[in-house]
Each structure stands twice: as structure tokens, then as C-alpha cells.
Amino acid sequence: MAKEEEYDKLPDKDAAKEFYAKYEPKEILGRGISSTVRRCIEKETGKEFAAKIIDLSNDDSSLEATRQEISILRIVAGHPYIIELQDVFESSTFIFLVFELCKHGELFDYLTSVVALSEKKTRYIMKQVFEGVHHIHSKGVVHRDLKPENILLDDNLNVKITDFGFAKKLENEELLHDLCGTPGYLAPETLKTNMFEDFPGYSFEVDIWACGVIMYTLLVGCPPFWHRKQMIMLRNIMDGKYSFTSPEWADISEAPKDLIRKLLVVDPKQRISVSEALRHEFFQAVHLWDQDIMSLKESLKKSSRRYSRISELTLKLQQSKFNPRRKFQMAILFVRAMIRIQRLRFTPEPLSLDTARIDPYRVKLLRKVVDGCAFRVYGHWVKKGEGQNRAALFENTPKTELKHIYVTNLSR
Numbered sequence: 001m002a003k004e005e006e007y008d009k010l011p012d013k014d015a016a017k018e019f020y021a022k023y024e025p026k027e028i029l030g031r032g033i034s035s036t037v038r039r040c041i042e043k044e045t046g047k048e049f050a051a052k053i054i055d056l057s058n059d060d061s062s063l064e065a066t067r068q069e070i071s072i073l074r075i076v077a078g079h080p081y082i083i084e085l086q087d088v089f090e091s092s093t094f095i096f097l098v099f100e101l102c103k104h105g106e107l108f109d110y111l112t113s114v115v116a117l118s119e120k121k122t123r124y125i126m127k128q129v130f131e132g133v134h135h136i137h138s139k140g141v142v143h144r145d146l147k148p149e150n151i152l153l154d155d156n157l158n159v160k161i162t163d164f165g166f167a168k169k170l171e172n173e174e175l176l177h178d179l180c181g182t183p184g185y186l187a188p189e190t191l192k193t194n195m196f197e198d199f200p201g202y203s204f205e206v207d208i209w210a211c212g213v214i215m216y217t218l219l220v221g222c223p224p225f226w227h228r229k230q231m232i233m234l235r236n237i238m239d240g241k242y243s244f245t246s247p248e249w250a251d252i253s254e255a256p257k258d259l260i261r262k263l264l265v266v267d268p269k270q271r272i273s274v275s276e277a278l279r280h281e282f283f284q285a286v287h288l289w290d291q292d293i294m295s296l297k298e299s300l301k302k303s304s305r306r307y308s309r310i311s312e313l314t315l316k317l318q319q320s321k322f323n324p325r326r327k328f329q330m331a332i333l334f335v336r337a338m339i340r341i342q343r344l345r346f347t348p349e350p351l352s353l354d355t356a357r358i359d360p361y362r363v364k365l366l367r368k369v370v371d372g373c374a375f376r377v378y379g380h381w382v383k384k385g386e387g388q389n390r391a392a393l394f395e396n397t398p399k400t401e402l403k404h405i406y407v408t409n410l411s412r
Contacts, residue, residue: 016094034055039051049100054095084100128158132161136161142206145182146210148217175200175203184213184223187206208274213264220249255282262280
């Protein structure tokens with residue numbers, strides 16, 4: 001019975017004979033205001049895809065908006081980090097958009113499950129995001145709604161930028177003035193354009209700002225400008241008011257912080273470009289070597305032979321010119337060093353009971369436990385404002401205990 005009800009919600013087959021002739025729709029993956037996303041199977045090949053079924057009967061404007069999105073998708077097609085539009089079917093009441101299927105879903109959901117990402121995983125994801133955005137901009141298109149919900153992950157956790165509903169093709173250094181996007185990811189110039197009549201407008205730089213917000217969020221599991229009062233949040237955005245003072249940032253190196261500072265610059269003219277971001281040290285091999293080898297160097301005495309050898313290799317890596325044979329030798333040594341690092345037994349951070357009683361969130365081991373519990377109980381954005389941490393959520397006396405005390409007093 002449930003299966004029959006599920007398929008009753010499908011559009012009338014007469015409305016889209018071509019779609020049903022080629023694909024077999026399956027379960028629902030997600031829902032929007034006027035659309036439903038279903039997994040579907042191509043009958044001829046057996047390959048899986050995701051079909052976005054848009055209902056045109058309730059909103060006349062959605063037809064033109066969908067056609068514009070299709071046009072943008074075809075402009076930016078052909079890049080490994082952009083969602084691929086496989087097929088389009090249009091009837092009088094429905095539009096069927098068939099995309100490649102990303103089984104790991106949204107980056108937002110992945111972040112919810114892991115709370116925060118390591119620098120290594122953040123680097124892996126953000127490099128792909130920047131390369132995807134660079135391709136979009138090279139086609140003269142600005143996305144305008146970059147956020148973790150609009151970034152999908154495929155089977156290998158590779159990025160697929162999606163949802164080009166707000167995207168716009170710019171012509172001849174055209175500037176935009178309309179307000180669109182998601183509040184927490186809006187750039188200052190987008191807000192100012194709609195607040196001040198003499199403000200010139202905004203362009204591609206809004207996507208770079210959004211990348212900075214995404215990167216900040218991936219590293220610590222909370223957005224930089226979030227506030228329960230939206231007006232305060234918007235004011236923080238326009239002032240570029242954020243910080244690295246929370247305990248989570250104590251374990252993060254300087255390179256990602258420096259990149260975020262250059263991305264979240266209020267003046268769009270002073271903001272780093274996508275190309276410059278990809279050349280930043282956070283994404284460079286020398287930085288990777290320094291970051292991964294630092295813990296090993298700190299564990300060795302400076303007088304030891306191994307420490308001297310590591311320092312010598314690091315210096316050679318920084319000063320050497322391109323030499324294929326030398327590069328191959330360095331790669332072998334690098335792999336051997338990484339294997340040795342993985343085999344080391346690191347001493348865990350000493351657990352101080354006094355610190356744990358006063359501020360448990362300062363202890364990295366306890367912070368991971370607290371974060372994991374808080375996310376499972378309260379959902380995603382549980383850190384809400386400067387000076388508050390997730391440990392505070394557990395400092396209140398449970399209401400069930402208060403109720404028990406009240407009942408006990410009455411019985412007396």
C-alpha cells in the first residue's frame with residue numbers, strides 16, 4: 001500500500017512520456033517548495049541518476065527560472081567539480097532535470113555527521129571548490145548561492161557544485177543589484193547594494209566571500225557570522241566581524257587562518273582572487289610537508305641524526321629547482337617519512353581534572369566528545385554567539401530532575 005501511495009505522487013505519465021520511456025523513477029531523495037528529487041535508473045544501461053521533477057502548475061515564474069538555470073548549467077558544463085546535467089524533459093505541467101547521482105549527498109549533511117573537518121580534508125574539499133568556482137567565473141557566470149547545502153559529494157567524496165538557480169551570466173563587466181542568496185553567506189557588498197542607493201553593485205567577488213565562510217565552517221563546525229538575531233548577523237557581515245578566539249581554533253595552523261583572512265575582506269577590491277587562493281601556501285606542497293613533518297620534528301632531539309636528516313630534506317625541497325629524478329627521489333622519501341609518522345605512538349594530551357571541571361571545552365579530548373554529543377542531540381548549528389561553546393549546553397540542570405524535586409516536596 002505504501003509503495004502504491006508513493007508512486008501515486010509521480011506526475012501523470014501522459015505529461016512526460018519521454019522521461020518514463022527512458023528512466024524508471026525510484027525513491028524520493030529530497031523535496032523543495034515546488035520540486036521533488038528522485039533516484040532513477042536509465043532502463044537501457046542500468047545506470048543510476050537523480051531526477052529533479054519541477055511542478056509548474058502552482059507557479060508560472062518557475063518555468064522561466066528553470067530554463068535560465070538549464071542555460072547556465074550548459075554554459076558551465078564539462079568540469080569535474082560541477083554537477084552534470086544528463087537530460088531535460090519538458091511538458092506543460094512538469095520539467096524533468098536528470099543529473100548525475102551523488103550518493104554521499106550534501107556537504108552540509110556530511111559536516112553534520114563529523115562536526116568539523118581536519119585541515120587535510122578541508123584542503124581536499126576547498127581546493128576542488130575553488131577550482132570549480134574558477135571554471136564558473138571563467139565562463140562569465142557568478143553562482144551567488146555557494147554554501148554547504150549546494151555542494152554535493154560523489155562516491156569518492158569529490159565535490160560537485162550544484163543549484164544554479166540564482167546564478168547569472170554577466171556581460172561586459174556588468175554589476176548586479178538584486179538581493180538573493182542565503183543570509184549567512186551573503187557578501188557585504190550584496191547587502192550594501194540593497195541598503196544604499198549610490199552603491200555601485202556587486203560581481204564575481206561574492207562567490208569568493210562565500211568560499212571563505214564555507215572554509216571557516218568546515219574547520220570548526222560553525223559559521224563565522226551566525227547570530228540568533230538576524231540584524232546583528234547582517235551587521236557583523238558588513239563589518240567583517242569574526243574571530244579565531246574559540247577553543248577549536250587553538251588546534252588549527254596559521255596557513256588556513258591566513259587564507260580565511262584574505263577571503264573574508266569587506267572591500268571586494270582588496271579581496272583575494274580565486275587564482276590567488278589556489279596559489280596560497282595552504283594548498284602548496286611545501287606547506288603540506290611542513291605541517292605533516294612538524295609533529296615528528298618536535299618529538300626528536302635537535303642533536304639527533306634523524307632530526308638533521310629531516311631538516312636537510314626540508315631545506316632541499318624548498319630550494320631545489322625542477323629536476324624529475326630528484327623530484328621522484330624526494331617523493332619516495334616523503335612517502336617513507338609519512339609511513340614512519342603514521343607508526344609513531346603520540347602521547348595523548350594530559351587530562352587535568354581541575355581544567356576539566358572549570359572549562360571542559362578547552363581540553364581537546366573532551367571537546368570532541370562534547371561536540372559529538374551536542375550535534376547528535378541538538379542538530380547542526382549549536383554554537384550560537386561569541387563566548388559560548390557547546391559545553392554550555394550540558395551545564396543546565398535537566399528539567400526531569402527539577403520535576404522530581406517538585407513532586408517530592410508535594411508528597412511531604
